[in-house]
Amino acid sequence: MDVGFNPQAAYLLTDSRQISFPEQSIFFAIKGDRHDGHLFLHDLYQSGVREFVVEEASWSDSLRQGTAGWSDAKIWVVPSSIKALQELVSERRKQFNIPVVGIAGSNGKTIVKEWLVQLMAPGQRIVASPKSYNSQIGVPLSVWNLNKEHTLAIFEAGISQAHEMEYLQPVMQPTIGIFTNIGPAHDNGFRSRKQKITEKLRLFTKVKKLIYRKDYKDIDEEIDLILRPVNPFLQTISWGSSNSGADIRVTYQSKKDNTVISLIGKSGAFNFETGFRDQASLENLTHCIVFMLDFGIASKVIQDRILLLKPVSMRLELKEGINHCYIIDDAYNNDLNGLSMALNFLSQQEQRQKKTIILSDVLQSGQTPNELYGMVSKLLKEKALNRLIGVGPQISSQANLFDISEQEFFLDTESFLKEFPFNTLSDCVILVKGARPFSFEKIVHRIQQKAHGTVLEINLDALVHNLNYYRSKIGRKTKIMVMVKAFAYGSGSAEVAALLQYHRVDYLGVAYADEGVALRQSGITLPVMVMNATLPAFDLLWEYKLEPELYSRRMLSDWLSYILKKNDAANAPSVHLKLDTGMHRLGFEEDDYDWLISQLQQNPALRVSSIFSHLVGADEGIHNEFSKNQYQQFVKGAGLLEKALGYSTLKHILNSAGIVRFPDYRLDMVRLGIGLYGVEATGQEQYALQSVGSLKTIVSQIKYLSSGETVGYSRSGQITHDSAIATLAIGYADGYDRGLGNGIGKILVNGTLCPTIGNVCMDMTMVDVTGAKVEEGDEVIIFGKELPITELAKSIHTIPYEILTGIGDRVKRIFYKE
Ligand SMILES: *Cc1c(COP(=O)(O)O)cnc(C)c1O
Secondary structure (H helix, E strand, C coil), X not given: CCCCCCCCXXXXXXXXXXXXXXXXXXXXXXXXXXXXXXXXXXXXXXXXXCEEEEEHHHCCHXXXXXXXXXXXXXXXXXXXXXXXXXXXXXXXXXXXXXXXXXXXXXXXXXXXXXXXXXXXXXXXXXXXXXXXXXXXXXXXXXXXCCCCCCCEEEEECCCCCCXXXXXXXXXXXXXXXXXXXXXXXXXXXXXXXXXXXXXXXXXXXXXXXXXXXXXXXXXXXXXXXXXXXXXXXXEEEEEECCCCCCCEEEEEEECXXXXXXXXXXXXXXXXXXXXXXXXXXXXXXXXXXHHHHHHCCCHHHHHHHHHHCCCCCCCEEEEEEHHHCEEEEECCCCCHHHHHHHHHHHHHCCCCCEEEEEEECCCCCCCCHHHHHHHHHHHHHHCCCCEEEEECHHHHHCHHHCCCCXXXXXXXXXXXXXXXXXXXXXXXXXXXXXXXXXCCHHHHHHHECCCCCCXXXXXXXXXXXXXXXXXXXXXXXXXXXXXXXXXXXXXXXXXXXXXXXXXXXXXXXXXXXXXXXXXXXXXXXXXXXXXXXXXXXXHHHHHHCCEEEECCHHHHHHHHHHHXXXXXXXXXXXXXXXXXXXXXXXXXXXXXXXXXHHHHHHCCCCCEEEEECCCCCCXXXXXXXXXXXXXXXXXXXXXXXXXXXXXXXXXXCCCHHHHHHCHHHCCCEEEECHHHHCCCCCCCCHHHCCCCEEEEEEEEEEEEECCCCEECHHHCEECCCCEEEEEECCCHHHCCCHHHCCCCCEEEECCEEEEECCCCCCCCEEEECCCCCCCCCCXXXXXXXXXXXXXXXXHCCCXXXXXXXXXXXXXXXXXXXX
16 A cells, blocks of 8 residues: 555554554554444544544545544545555565464464464564464554564464455465364355365465475365465475375374374484373474474474473453452563553453552563663553562663652562562552563462352453344444343453443443442443432432432332432433333333323433333243234333433333344343353354353362262262262352252263262262262363353253352452453
8 A cells, every 4th residue: 555654653553442652653443343443533633643544434524524623643544444454564564584484274373373482482583473363453463563673473364254364465474384273163254164274275375385284184185276376386394193194294102291292204203292282282282393393493402492381371361369459360471562462451450440560571572671671661651550560680670761650670580479568469450461481370379369169260252252242233323231230140240341341332230229339439430220229229329320220100209309309400310211011020001101201391300311121031932922012012102201301312122132032122222131141042142152151160079989878968969889979169159059969960070071969068069970080179160161051050940140140259250361
């Protein structure tokens, strides 16, 4: 693209919330199904951004007028912002002449990339994709980080549709390819598995070398059929099992504590030892070994480095810490990109005002320590950190570059652990960000709150996926209220609400005033509807700007006299009117309408922001007629009230199931509940949602019992043959229903489904693990991705809602991002 972008622009920005250095950034306004970057131009201009790329189709008259006075800004109008971004980066990529490794394939891309970075780091200055930045936007943003000091680049590319790889090839221009593998399924977005392979191969149309595993016959065939004709000088390096005909024959021999990988090829025979044992890790590692051998690294050196390899955790975890702190655990790598992402996540956490970082030396190539820590200092300043604890010789030696109100430095992790006054860490969010050699997991271990063994893990990425799924169903015109009542369906209201606020939902809904207060106290500023507020709670509603649902003559009169007494109508929270159209729980009925209308007309102090009702059987086809009737009654009633008010209000009737089953009833807003948490109540579209919560516990003890013995209270667990019985650290006080005892409930331990035996106790449950591979201390899954909560609910004739909201307070919630 031939536009003269600011040559000083150092940062490309596609998410208006992740801004770090506004004056040096170009913002690309991207219009997606759910987000539209064009809506945020003004905010960005306010924050100091002066260069924008916008799309012709979105460049409306009002935008044009709104930005007309920005004489100091540049605005480029292009057909597609993503294409412009890709073209800009592809131009820049041409300036570099170093080996660039491009990784594609169904699984393992990020692991292979992270491992190669670890394995190749000594002796190279490496630039790599941060986390799994491998999309149409992620790849250009990764490649943009290339600079003239780098000696090796390692990027990954993922696609979800045909033709996408064609665009990524010129952006990345890899010189060496690694095709990790191909999964058995053929995904949406591709006609067939073959097509998926040929599309992925387009990343390699100009590579000099391609490493792949020949055991994947389809990959091998398509390389010959599709890739060679367009890349005739391609050198392939294939590896595979002894009879695969590959250039390098590989065998795995598993020993007691390790695995020996043997490779035999033209250049010799090699054996490597590794502590990894599972198939996927061994495959990923073999790709790395083949790459390193070809790169000319001595086998002895490879062996030494492999033994230092650590498993890759892509998870960024949010945990509860000591002294009311929250901890963001990112103790696995530390470069500038990763740091900037983690800081963004930190600034999303509204639960605590104060923000602290424990930061190791930053591993970055190509800059003097002075430049590098100058940048780090600026980043910390931009994100308004309150406290910096630097750990490492480099960061300590640059201490004078930092200007944070509280800062201290330690030469290494051990001296930090020994000397640091841990009681000074309280009521704050702590980002723990360290490169691997610093073993920051020891720090996390020291400051995290200890669990009693049972945890509910919440996958924040899955939550966002589910939110976006419903958003794309309802389209942009319908607003979304998310129900976070009952501790966000057991998942943790402060954390879930902070994420929803970040993702700009329109409203939150809670059941009681106290729940709303808790949200406000954790920094939530979104409008909040309270469904069941009572007279004693009105002061809280007023103080915390929470909006009550008015559902009866009595309730409306109480509220009205309360606000009239306050005599400050301008500051009164607005209200929501609930109409009863058939649920017969709360709500005004038809014969209340005349009274309601006269009240509303006489009391303009009552500002109504929405009118709503609730379907009784949105999830079941047999109630379709009834639902339709409810809808019609609602529209009629709401219409009357609106007319009487003389202004329009939001109208809403659909819950999660309704969104799926009644696209015509969406009106102005929907109320999303259980679907956000990964359960599609109608079952019709469960495939489209991701599992959010996993309830896990551990095995406390294993006993070997013989026929005739019994287990637990009342001797109800009868042993009929020699059995192994495991005691789990979960009981009905944690939400493991007593009805799940005596074989009704089943848990998953190391891949084996095991039934309960005997009665569930308050804090413990026994399961029959005969024949399963299990040791004391092993993790056990109660429900999660592998063991759906819907099955668990069904076995005791209840619904997932009850299971989720019944999970006890003492079960620690752990939040993570992939
Ligand atoms: C809880 C609740 C919802 C959400 O219901 P789901 O079935 O979880 O989607 C919607 N509206 C009202 C009034 C609710 O109480």
